[in-house]
Amino acid sequence: MTMYSVAQYRAKRFGLKLAVQLFCAAVAATCLFPLFWMVSSSFKTQETVFSDFSLIPAKFHWNNYAEAWTKGGFGTYFLNSLFYTTVVVTGIVLIGSLAAYAFARLRFPGRQFLFMLFLATMMIPIPGAFIALYVLLNKLGLINTHWGYILPQINGGLALSIFLLKTFFEKLPKDLEDSARIDGCGKWGIYWNLALPLAKPAIAVVIIFNVLAVWNEYLLAMLVLTDKELMPLQRGLMVFQGAHITQYPLLMAGMTLSVIPIIVVYLLMQRYIIEGITAGAIKG
Amino acid sequence: MRFKDQLENYLFVLPAIILFAVFSIYPFLKVFQLSVYEWDGISSMMRFVGLANFWDIFRHNGVWWTSVWNAIYITLLALTFQNILALLLALACDKGIRGGHVYRVIFYLPPVLSGIVVGLIWSWIYDGNYGLLNHWLKAIGLDSLTRSWLSDPKTALTSVAVIHMWKGFGWGFVILLAGLQNIPRELYEAARVDGASGWQVFKEVTVPMMIPVFILVAILTVLGTMQIFDIIISTTGGGPGYHTEVPVTRILSTMTGTSQFGYACAEGIMFGILLLLVSLFQMRIGKTFRQAP
Numbered sequence: 001m002t003m004y005s006v007a008q009y010r011a012k013r014f015g016l017k018l019a020v021q022l023f024c025a026a027v028a029a030t031c032l033f034p035l036f037w038m039v040s041s042s043f044k045t046q047e048t049v050f051s052d053f054s055l056i057p058a059k060f061h062w063n064n065y066a067e068a069w070t071k072g073g074f075g076t077y078f079l080n081s082l083f084y085t086t087v088v089v090t091g092i093v094l095i096g097s098l099a100a101y102a103f104a105r106l107r108f109p110g111r112q113f114l115f116m117l118f119l120a121t122m123m124i125p126i127p128g129a130f131i132a133l134y135v136l137l138n139k140l141g142l143i144n145t146h147w148g149y150i151l152p153q154i155n156g157g158l159a160l161s162i163f164l165l166k167t168f169f170e171k172l173p174k175d176l177e178d179s180a181r182i183d184g185c186g187k188w189g190i191y192w193n194l195a196l197p198l199a200k201p202a203i204a205v206v207i208i209f210n211v212l213a214v215w216n217e218y219l220l221a222m223l224v225l226t227d228k229e230l231m232p233l234q235r236g237l238m239v240f241q242g243a244h245i246t247q248y249p250l251l252m253a254g255m256t257l258s259v260i261p262i263i264v265v266y267l268l269m270q271r272y273i274i275e276g277i278t279a280g281a282i283k284g
Numbered sequence: 285m286r287f288k289d290q291l292e293n294y295l296f297v298l299p300a301i302i303l304f305a306v307f308s309i310y311p312f313l314k315v316f317q318l319s320v321y322e323w324d325g326i327s328s329m330m331r332f333v334g335l336a337n338f339w340d341i342f343r344h345n346g347v348w349w350t351s352v353w354n355a356i357y358i359t360l361l362a363l364t365f366q367n368i369l370a371l372l373l374a375l376a377c378d379k380g381i382r383g384g385h386v387y388r389v390i391f392y393l394p395p396v397l398s399g400i401v402v403g404l405i406w407s408w409i410y411d412g413n414y415g416l417l418n419h420w421l422k423a424i425g426l427d428s429l430t431r432s433w434l435s436d437p438k439t440a441l442t443s444v445a446v447i448h449m450w451k452g453f454g455w456g457f458v459i460l461l462a463g464l465q466n467i468p469r470e471l472y473e474a475a476r477v478d479g480a481s482g483w484q485v486f487k488e489v490t491v492p493m494m495i496p497v498f499i500l501v502a503i504l505t506v507l508g509t510m511q512i513f514d515i516i517i518s519t520t521g522g523g524p525g526y527h528t529e530v531p532v533t534r535i536l537s538t539m540t541g542t543s544q545f546g547y548a549c550a551e552g553i554m555f556g557i558l559l560l561l562v563s564l565f566q567m568r569i570g571k572t573f574r575q576a577p
Contacts, residue, residue, distance in 0.1 A: 155306075155308055
């Protein structure tokens with residue numbers, strides 16, 4: 001290092017910093033551009049969308065959104081997605097936290113074995129399982145029903161959620177529970193009034209991950225739901241695209257509608273996302 | 285009393301176990317059962333064929349192996365380009381560049397979008413007639429390169445791989461960055477005091493400390509990319525011909541297209557075993573690396 005003069009050293013450092021900064025900015029622009037393009041196209045008309053390549057359209061054609069919502073069916077798809085996501089995520093949090101609490105704090109024979117069983121399904125990929133799942137749902141009469149789409153997804157989110165919540169419950173100080181017990185609190189009371197409220201940060205991680213997973217789910221929706229009235233957004237987008245392939249402004253409006261909640265949730269809770277991935281990945 | 289107490293404890297896990305048994309364990313076992321039958325999924329007639337389904341996939345199903353190779357091709361691109369990009373960006377953000385937090389939020393944006401939305405946006409960018417990519421190529425005078433990117437057999441698979449990598453690198457970035465930030469800063473300082481150059485520090489400190497994270501990212505990249513589906517279905521649907529067909533689309537069309545449920549299960553099992561072997565192999569490599577630094 002002493003071989004450089006100070007000025008040379010500074011110039012080199014500055015150049016390097018600038019290059020890194022430019023590189024990161026370029027990648028960031030590449031990330032954002034397709035999204036801007038989608039939003040901008042959603043405001044163009046069928047006539048201008050293929051000729052007007054500007055990122056900010058001269059005139060904002062808000063009508064596309066009204067048309068996508070009603071005629072395009074995206075209103076129904078949107079509300080369906082909202083319904084499925086709420087029910088599935090609530091189910092995962094309740095059922096998952098109950099099980100996680102028991103695995104962390106209660107004693108019963110087979111506890112270790114059952115927990116390992118849950119973990120094993122996270123590790124072993126079975127890409128054909130959806131065939132058997134379809135056969136099962138058919139047998140149960142759940143094809144093309146709400147529950148046929150909801151129950152498998154609650155189950156799908158359980159393993160990771162139980163894992164995350166169990167780790168959290170294990171870290172809770174035992175004294176708290178002991179004093180609650182002395183005050184006459186039963187196990188259910190301790191779970192509901194003490195453990196669950198304390199687990200808010202971990203539950204936030206569970207919620208955010210499952211919201212993203214359920215909102216973005218496609219394969220199961222394709223297999224289970226054939227009735228347009230029952231379809232969530234991702235399925236609806238494909239149906240719309242298949243039927244009106246060249247109606248880009250409406251398709252883009254529908255896509256923007258489907259992306260807005262995800263981006264809002266992401267920006268509000270991105271701290272938890274990063275936390276969750278790193279906790280799950282580094283420790284798991 | 286104690287018995288009753290433990291019975292009550294079971295109630296906590298009961299809902300989870302019921303769901304799990306019905307929607308995970310049962311399908312898991314059922315796949316194995318179905319894989320040795322010939323069955324159209326509807327009729328009550330199931331014909332036992334033993335391992336014939338597996339044998340047929342091995343010997344006669346060229347399309348299946350094409351789909352596996354296609355997935356491997358995308359995976360190799362993702363393992364190299366996507367993860368190197370993720371690592372470079374993670375290194376930059378770990379060094380505390382200005383705006384690092386903003387970059388972090390932006391880079392992780394594509395991974396939170398659905399594969400369907402991403403695929404549909406990019407289909408338009410790649411479109412032969414109205415696509416942005418061709419528009420730009422023309423604008424800079426490279427008319428000769430313009431083509432219908434997703435329906436040209438020469439470019440379809442790579443174009444799909446680019447979409448997948450665009451969607452995926454931010455996720456590798458977040459994990460790698462977390463790994464980098466876990467490295468104690470004193471190690472860097474000590475190396476610097478010993479007179480190590482930037483490259484030496486990277487080679488002697490960063491890389492050895494990051495091996496477990498590298499292995500993890502590699503395994504998850506392989507598992508995620510080999511099972512690519514949403515992006516395929518929303519862009520090419522497997523075409524042109526079988527040029528972007530991947531295992532999951534194959535299993536699906538065997539099942540819903542030609543109604544060979546048993547055969548589709550056999551494909552699923554073969555594919556699952558392949559994924560398991562690759563993951564075990566990668567963990568093995570990880571171990572040898574850690575033992576001999």
